[in-house]
Amino acid sequence: MASIDIKNVRKDFGPVSVLKGVDLAIASGEFAVLVGPSGCGKSTLLRLIAGLEDASSGEIHIGGRRVDDLPPRDRDIAMVFQSYALYPHMNVRDNMGYSLRLKRTPQARIAEIVGRAGAKLGLEALGERKPRELSGGQRQRVAMGRAIVRNPKAFLFDEPLSNLDARMREQMRFEIRKLHRDLGATSVYVTHDQIEAMTMADRIVAMNAGIIQQVGTPLELYDDPANVFVAGFIGSPAMNFLTGEARRGETGVALSVGGKAFCTLPQAVAVPEDGRVTIGIRPERIRIGVGAGQAVEAAADLVETTGAASVVHVDLAGQAMKIFTTERLQLSQGQRIPLAIEAKDVCLFDPAGGGRLR
Amino acid sequence: MSATVSLPTGSRARRRLLMFEPYLYSAPALLLVAATTLIPIVIGISYAFRNIMLLDPTSGDFVGLDNFRELLRDASFWNALKNTVVWTASCVGFQFLFGLILALMLNRPFPGRALIQATIFLPWAIPTFLVGMNWSWLLNPAIGPLPHWAYALGLMNAPDNILSDPDYALWGPIFAGIWWGTPFFAITLLAALQSIPREIYEAAEIDGAGGLERFRSITLPFLAPTMVITVLLRTIWVANSPELIVVMTKGGPADASQIVASYVFTQAYQGLNFGYASAVATALVLLLLVYAFLLIAIRQTMLGRR
Ligand SMILES: Nc1ncnc2c1ncn2[C@@H]1O[C@H](COP(=O)(O)OP(=O)(O)OP(=O)(O)O)[C@@H](O)[C@H]1O
Ligand SMILES: [Mg+2]
Numbered sequence: 001m002a003s004i005d006i007k008n009v010r011k012d013f014g015p016v017s018v019l020k021g022v023d024l025a026i027a028s029g030e031f032a033v034l035v036g037p038s039g040c041g042k043s044t045l046l047r048l049i050a051g052l053e054d055a056s057s058g059e060i061h062i063g064g065r066r067v068d069d070l071p072p073r074d075r076d077i078a079m080v081f082q083s084y085a086l087y088p089h090m091n092v093r094d095n096m097g098y099s100l101r102l103k104r105t106p107q108a109r110i111a112e113i114v115g116r117a118g119a120k121l122g123l124e125a126l127g128e129r130k131p132r133e134l135s136g137g138q139r140q141r142v143a144m145g146r147a148i149v150r151n152p153k154a155f156l157f158d159e160p161l162s163n164l165d166a167r168m169r170e171q172m173r174f175e176i177r178k179l180h181r182d183l184g185a186t187s188v189y190v191t192h193d194q195i196e197a198m199t200m201a202d203r204i205v206a207m208n209a210g211i212i213q214q215v216g217t218p219l220e221l222y223d224d225p226a227n228v229f230v231a232g233f234i235g236s237p238a239m240n241f242l243t244g245e246a247r248r249g250e251t252g253v254a255l256s257v258g259g260k261a262f263c264t265l266p267q268a269v270a271v272p273e274d275g276r277v278t279i280g281i282r283p284e285r286i287r288i289g290v291g292a293g294q295a296v297e298a299a300a301d302l303v304e305t306t307g308a309a310s311v312v313h314v315d316l317a318g319q320a321m322k323i324f325t326t327e328r329l330q331l332s333q334g335q336r337i338p339l340a341i342e343a344k345d346v347c348l349f350d351p352a353g354g355g356r357l358r
Numbered sequence: 359m360s361a362t363v364s365l366p367t368g369s370r371a372r373r374r375l376l377m378f379e380p381y382l383y384s385a386p387a388l389l390l391v392a393a394t395t396l397i398p399i400v401i402g403i404s405y406a407f408r409n410i411m412l413l414d415p416t417s418g419d420f421v422g423l424d425n426f427r428e429l430l431r432d433a434s435f436w437n438a439l440k441n442t443v444v445w446t447a448s449c450v451g452f453q454f455l456f457g458l459i460l461a462l463m464l465n466r467p468f469p470g471r472a473l474i475q476a477t478i479f480l481p482w483a484i485p486t487f488l489v490g491m492n493w494s495w496l497l498n499p500a501i502g503p504l505p506h507w508a509y510a511l512g513l514m515n516a517p518d519n520i521l522s523d524p525d526y527a528l529w530g531p532i533f534a535g536i537w538w539g540t541p542f543f544a545i546t547l548l549a550a551l552q553s554i555p556r557e558i559y560e561a562a563e564i565d566g567a568g569g570l571e572r573f574r575s576i577t578l579p580f581l582a583p584t585m586v587i588t589v590l591l592r593t594i595w596v597a598n599s600p601e602l603i604v605v606m607t608k609g610g611p612a613d614a615s616q617i618v619a620s621y622v623f624t625q626a627y628q629g630l631n632f633g634y635a636s637a638v639a640t641a642l643v644l645l646l647l648v649y650a651f652l653l654i655a656i657r658q659t660m661l662g663r664r
Contacts (some may be wrong), residue, residue, distance in 0.1 A: 073566040085557035089579040098575075099565035150565070342392050
């Protein structure tokens with residue numbers, strides 16, 4: 001178990017700058033999830049921590065020790081790859097015991113450690129099988145077993161579940177969390193799936209275009225996003241963004257969309273000079289019906305239902321918006337519905353930089 | 359379906375016809391193969407049991423195993439057999455070794471790799487005949503530099519032509535063969551190397567495997583099937599290829615650099631003794647068959663273990 005500290009790390013591939021100055025501190029025993037869209041540099045950051053790639057500048061510390069110049073095997077970390085990267089010509093037991101064999105651990109001791117890891121992952125019956133004789137989920141488990149067996153300071157996961165079907169993914173998500181609870185080892189988990197990030201993380205690190213956008217607990221990112229990117233990336237269905245106007249008045253900051261009043265925020269909120277803002281509101285925070293605040297009228301467009309809940313697509317002064325509701329509604333196209341919006345659920349963003357206006 | 363149930367006798371005839379169906383379909387192909395491959399082989403082997411001298415119209419009698427008895431007493435044949443082993447083992451061995459080294463070097467990126475790769479694969483595109491000519495000139499002290507260089511380095515006592523030295527003549531064609539055949543191994547091994555997923559190396563690196571250990575436990579097992587099949591094919595190919603020897607030494611001086619394949623050629627087209635040449639060729643085929651079965655068996659057990 002160890003902390004991981006990343007200080008102003010940059011990584012360039014030739015002329016392409018992939019990581020543009022990353023600072024990140026992961027506490028000992030923490031389960032941190034790196035999340036972001038494809039190509040934002042998550043894997044690159046993970047590979048830098050593992051030592052599979054060298055940073056262009058900056059420092060990486062694991063357990064207080066600077067590891068920039070150490071080869072991967074001396075960093076005492078274990079990595080689970082998206083493709084699992086099992087050794088195809090070795091059976092399950094040899095795959096898991098390979099690192100111990102290289103450390104010249106006695107045979108009996110290897111058998112014991114591998115046996116224990118196998119039991120934890122439900123692999124006892126598969127010891128003699130080759131990777132090609134396993135299902136995707138079983139391969140995934142072997143890859144995890146190989147990591148556990150090393151008893152490393154930190155686990156690194158690079159999208160380990162993305163090759164599994166939805167149900168298997170759900171189960172493995174749960175199992176990885178349980179495993180982390182049992183072992184308590186520092187873990188860095190890369191995914192582009194925000195649901196995985198939300199459900200698994202102690203802390204989420206949201207990245208975009210090689211820059212860390214926000215670090216915080218899942219609910220911090222969900223309730224209090226630092227910018228448009230985080231607000232839009234976390235949460236499903238995604239947050240609604242409306243182009244609107246903010247005008248400071250007697251009672252507070254009045255927001256309007258397409259000239260119609262939307263909601264009034266407290267005076268404290270910052271507003272740009274020209275009054276143009278991006279209004280963000282989560283689909284599940286919008287209530288259909290007349291509430292305590294101002295009622296906003298929208299036109300229903302389409303209802304999608306999953307059974308448990310529905311997503312209502314509406315048109316508000318020419319801008320599309322989604323509403324998430326557990327009520328079962330019968331709406332016809334074009335039907336006008338009143339929406340209740342509360343000031344505390346509204347996030348304001350600067351349309352120019354995408355930063356949060358507070 | 360209902361017709362076959364109601365007519366049991368008809369269905370039996372039909373079933374018998376169905377049994378022959380696959381053979382009927384493949385018959386044209388089989389006939390073609392028999393006509394173009396099997397029949398010439400049988401006729402060729404039948405020469406080994408006859409006395410066929412091309413310029414002697416009275417020859418052609420059936421002589422039983424006479425040709426083979428003569429073969430067993432023929433010192434030139436035994437020498438050629440020994441040379442075949444030396445020739446094949448050195449050619450294939452060094453071609454494989456250099457090809458593997460080249461493939462490993464070309465498998466990692468470095469500036470100018472594409473150009474070097476193209477240059478290295480060039481010898482493979484040159485006809486063997488030209489390769490042989492080229493190397494005989496290189497080894498000829500009158501026009502080529504190699505003997506002088508070897509002399510200057512102290513490798514030779516005098517800048518002589520090794521092609522005319524009975525003790526070393528075979529090594530001339532061997533050098534040429536290595537130079538010519540190395541790209542074949544480089545190409546096939548490089549293709550196999552490039553099919554190994556990078557992440558497996560990375561996993562091993564994290565697991566603590568050094569460079570040599572990664573080569574032993576990942577590269578070798580991945581390459582093994584390719585290695586076995588290419589070595590098997592090349593061995594038969596090289597053992598059967600007399601061109602370089604015929605061009606460079608004509609098997610000489612005094613049969614010193616003869617391999618079995620070139621000995622067949624010499625017997626047939628210089629001695630014009632087709633019967634005897636055919637007996638020598640048959641012996642070569644038998645030896646190579648034994649070799650091929652051995653290697654296929656090894657490959658099967660290797661695949662079984664994977
Ligand atoms: N070896 C490399 N050479 C050049 N560019 C690279 C290299 N590795 C990664 N990149 C580039 O760096 C960027 C980030 O890659 P990275 O693999 O870290 O993305 P990612 O966030 O893991 O995406 P994904 O979710 O698709 O896995 C990409 O634009 C990629 O093209
Ligand atoms: Mg990635």
